[in-house]
Amino acid sequence: MFKHLKPNKIFLLTSKAPKYVLLAFIIILSIGLTEALILSPEDYKQSHSVRIMYVHVPAAWISLGTFSAITLLSLVGYIFKIRNFFLISKSLAPSGLLFNIIALVTGSIWGKPTWGTWWAWDARITSMLILAMFYLMYLVAWRIYKDDDKTFKITSIITLLGIINVPIIKYSVDWWNTLHQPASINILSKSSIHISMLYPLIIMTAAFALFSLLIFLMKYNTELIKIKNKGLDRL
Numbered sequence: 001m002f003k004h005l006k007p008n009k010i011f012l013l014t015s016k017a018p019k020y021v022l023l024a025f026i027i028i029l030s031i032g033l034t035e036a037l038i039l040s041p042e043d044y045k046q047s048h049s050v051r052i053m054y055v056h057v058p059a060a061w062i063s064l065g066t067f068s069a070i071t072l073l074s075l076v077g078y079i080f081k082i083r084n085f086f087l088i089s090k091s092l093a094p095s096g097l098l099f100n101i102i103a104l105v106t107g108s109i110w111g112k113p114t115w116g117t118w119w120a121w122d123a124r125i126t127s128m129l130i131l132a133m134f135y136l137m138y139l140v141a142w143r144i145y146k147d148d149d150k151t152f153k154i155t156s157i158i159t160l161l162g163i164i165n166v167p168i169i170k171y172s173v174d175w176w177n178t179l180h181q182p183a184s185i186n187i188l189s190k191s192s193i194h195i196s197m198l199y200p201l202i203i204m205t206a207a208f209a210l211f212s213l214l215i216f217l218m219k220y221n222t223e224l225i226k227i228k229n230k231g232l233d234r235l
Helices: 007-014 017-039 050-078 085-113 122-146 150-163 167-177 196-231
Strands: none
Touching: 007 017, 017 050, 017 167, 017 196, 050 085, 050 150, 050 167, 085 122, 085 150, 085 196, 122 150, 122 167, 122 196
């Protein structure tokens, strides 16, 4: 579908979306912060430091989900020569890197009162750091290479190599003896997190997803404007 749409037609849709996404983000974030900082209970072991979870966990989820989406779009785009998929991937990467950094920073802040240190070369933390490096390599590749075909090929290779790290991040706490706690939320089995903490976590995840969408739309619209200025008609 995308390859048959002209940039100006897509831009008519995406240029109007940011203001609505921003409004939804502000509303959801306000509800999420109220739930996370005021209404949710403190942890019986970690006390109020557990509230870092409401930023740390959603940021990690968004970062992992974004890189997975970038990899899928890059692979399909390269196989079927769909330029628009690469533009979408390129536009998603900045928010993915941002949330990756947020996850690392908040994890470090959370680690100080929990583990007694700001940083430990824990399997989960180290693999998240590696993911940030793949994000950086991906974005740098777009900066360095000017030829589209070469850029598409190199960025696809970077994402295919980087996606190997995603399941490592997910299962690192199960495969190795790590400082990082095991997953508290399981889709296929019963979650160990209390419902009073689960609701704020879900709301904050929705808020972060909207913020990620907002960054994507702003970046994507910029890319569409560049294409329009170059006089290109196909994506």
